[in-house]
Amino acid sequence: MAGEGVRGAMLIAALRKELLLQWRSRAQFMAVFVFGAAALLLFSFAVGPVAEMLRQFSAGFLWLGLLLSSTLTLAESFHAEMENRALEGLLLLPANPRALYYGKAIANWLQLILLGIALVPVMVILYDAGTTRVGSLIIVIALGTAGLSAPGTLYAAMTAQVRSKQTLLPLLLFPLIVPALLASVKATSLIILGDPMNQSSAWIILLVAFDAIYWSLCGLLFGRVVEE
Amino acid sequence: MKRNLFWLAIALLAAAVYFGLLVTIGDQYLHADLSLGLPVVARTLVAFLGGLAAVVILLIADDFSNLSRPKALGIAGVVFLLIGSYFGLFVAPPEQFMGETQRIMYVHVPTAWFALVAMTLAFAAAVVFLFGGNHDWDARLEASIEVGVVLAFLLCCQGAIWAKPTWGVWWDWDPRLTTTAVLLFAFLGILALRKFVDDPHRRAMWSAVATIIAYVDVPIVYFSVKWWNSLHQQQSSPNTVSKPFWIPLRANAFGILLLMMAFIMLRSRITALRLKHELAPPPALDEAELGEAV
Amino acid sequence: MNGVVTGGWNFVVAAYSVTGLVLLIYGVTIITRLRDEISRAAKER
Numbered sequence: 001m002a003g004e005g006v007r008g009a010m011l012i013a014a015l016r017k018e019l020l021l022q023w024r025s026r027a028q029f030m031a032v033f034v035f036g037a038a039a040l041l042l043f044s045f046a047v048g049p050v051a052e053m054l055r056q057f058s059a060g061f062l063w064l065g066l067l068l069s070s071t072l073t074l075a076e077s078f079h080a081e082m083e084n085r086a087l088e089g090l091l092l093l094p095a096n097p098r099a100l101y102y103g104k105a106i107a108n109w110l111q112l113i114l115l116g117i118a119l120v121p122v123m124v125i126l127y128d129a130g131t132t133r134v135g136s137l138i139i140v141i142a143l144g145t146a147g148l149s150a151p152g153t154l155y156a157a158m159t160a161q162v163r164s165k166q167t168l169l170p171l172l173l174f175p176l177i178v179p180a181l182l183a184s185v186k187a188t189s190l191i192i193l194g195d196p197m198n199q200s201s202a203w204i205i206l207l208v209a210f211d212a213i214y215w216s217l218c219g220l221l222f223g224r225v226v227e228e
Numbered sequence: 229m230k231r232n233l234f235w236l237a238i239a240l241l242a243a244a245v246y247f248g249l250l251v252t253i254g255d256q257y258l259h260a261d262l263s264l265g266l267p268v269v270a271r272t273l274v275a276f277l278g279g280l281a282a283v284v285i286l287l288i289a290d291d292f293s294n295l296s297r298p299k300a301l302g303i304a305g306v307v308f309l310l311i312g313s314y315f316g317l318f319v320a321p322p323e324q325f326m327g328e329t330q331r332i333m334y335v336h337v338p339t340a341w342f343a344l345v346a347m348t349l350a351f352a353a354a355v356v357f358l359f360g361g362n363h364d365w366d367a368r369l370e371a372s373i374e375v376g377v378v379l380a381f382l383l384c385c386q387g388a389i390w391a392k393p394t395w396g397v398w399w400d401w402d403p404r405l406t407t408t409a410v411l412l413f414a415f416l417g418i419l420a421l422r423k424f425v426d427d428p429h430r431r432a433m434w435s436a437v438a439t440i441i442a443y444v445d446v447p448i449v450y451f452s453v454k455w456w457n458s459l460h461q462q463q464s465s466p467n468t469v470s471k472p473f474w475i476p477l478r479a480n481a482f483g484i485l486l487l488m489m490a491f492i493m494l495r496s497r498i499t500a501l502r503l504k505h506e507l508a509p510p511p512a513l514d515e516a517e518l519g520e521a522v
Numbered sequence: 523m524n525g526v527v528t529g530g531w532n533f534v535v536a537a538y539s540v541t542g543l544v545l546l547i548y549g550v551t552i553i554t555r556l557r558d559e560i561s562r563a564a565k566e567r
Contacts, residue, residue, distance in 0.1 A: 179452035329530035
């Protein structure tokens with residue numbers, strides 16, 4: 001059994017590999033960003049060019065756009081493994097599947113944070129939804145995307161190996177992340193529209209709890225998903 | 229061993245029906261005290277625990293070999309539902325504020341209880357499978373998920389039918405009902421996952437993992453929707469039901485309990501047969517296996 | 523509105539009918555699928 005130091009080293013190695021892969025496919029990131037921005041534009045068409053209404057819903061639109069884009073990012077994260085049957089190869093190495101999972105989940109998380117931050121200016125422009133509380137906004141984006149990334153990476157590992165993968169990943173992920181979605185939208189909305197009664201702390205706590213539960217649970221169960 | 233366990237479950241159910249239902253009927257309509265000295269709280273506890281214990285024992289003890297037992301349970305369930313519906317529709321008086329729509333509660337509340345019970349049985353089956361690898365539990369998992377989905381769907385329909393005359397809208401974002409809707413989609417997704425995975429070992433493992441992840445989410449979804457909704461509406465939901473209303477409620481509860489178990493047991497047999505075929509060794513190697521009775 | 527829900531019988535009938543129908547139809551599908559599976563298993567031998 002590997003000791004703490006070796007497991008930590010495996011995680012760092014897995015993470016470095018993932019980040020390198022993502023850097024090499026940064027054109028993919030651009031494409032997903034454009035998809036997200038297009039989604040935000042389409043949402044405005046659903047509501048109409050009424051500035052005040054758009055501003056009310058801006059947080060919801062941002063997170064829906066982010067959620068839809070995340071399915072693309074998450075599915076893509078196992079693409080390399082599937083292309084070259086590399087998943088089996090990775091598991092033959094004396095590396096812990098848990099390190100593999102957390103490496104991928106963290107890499108996906110970082111990519112989603114970047115995506116979220118990139119979509120904020122789009123939101124500000126389209127919906128007149130600016131805010132000065134940039135730090136709080138980034139924190140909410142980080143916590144919310146963490147909630148998407150943990151179960152999303154696990155489900156992406158499953159569905160990558162299955163036919164009809166494009167339908168199954170959102171089908172499994174969307175009901176599950178409802179609490180993270182609700183909390184992220186509410187917290188973001190309170191940042192943009194104002195929070196006179198200081199309700200955002202409750203939503204942040206919910207997000208932290210959701211993230212803590214799913215980052216541990218999915219890590220525990222990941223071994224079962226990739227075992228033969 | 230299995231046969232004795234089945235009859236133990238029946239005995240527990242009989243005790244539950246006696247203390248949970250018959251005593252109240254005797255009290256209300258026969259003016260006879262059948263309680264054997266047990267106070268109300270203790271009787272309710274016996275009925276509740278006895279019913280749950282019977283459900284668990286029936287699930288564990290079922291070895292998929294007998295068709296007449298689940299069928300008998302199903303018929304008993306229908307009988308209880310007919311009794312409960314008769315009382316609910318024609319005997320129980322209309323309620324003070326809800327009028328006739330109160331009667332919907334007599335089917336809605338039991339459906340809610342057992343939708344959750346079915347999902348919990350699925351979670352238990354998933355955990356047992358993860359630790360033991362016995363594919364009988366995968367069969368029980370698929371059955372409980374499907375029955376849970378049907379009950380959750382029914383719950384949403386009943387909820388909408390109740391909400392319209394009460395609140396004027398078909399959906400009032402009640403936290404319990406909204407959580408059920410989310411759960412419905414989550415478990416439908418797991419059923420879809422099962423359809424697309426051909427390898428039985430992988431299918432069992434993945435559905436077990438997905439079920440555990442989805443079930444852990446249930447309380448989180450409930451609280452998040454509750455907070456989300458509480459900013460807008462202060463509704464009182466029908467919580468306490470007074471004594472004359474117990475009889476149809478509990479009769480229907482036993483009915484749905486029995487019907488749910490019948491459905492789960494029969495549905496498990498379908499998956500078990502399919503798994504037997506998928507997991508069987510090639511015919512040339514093991515002819516003795518195929519001679520087993522179904 | 524005097525606080526009492528009126529005219530609820532239609533909805534009550536609807537609720538009970540939906541319940542009965544869903545349970546009945548589901549029960550029938552289970553029995554049908556089970557019969558198919560049993561006959562398929564019998565044919566294999």
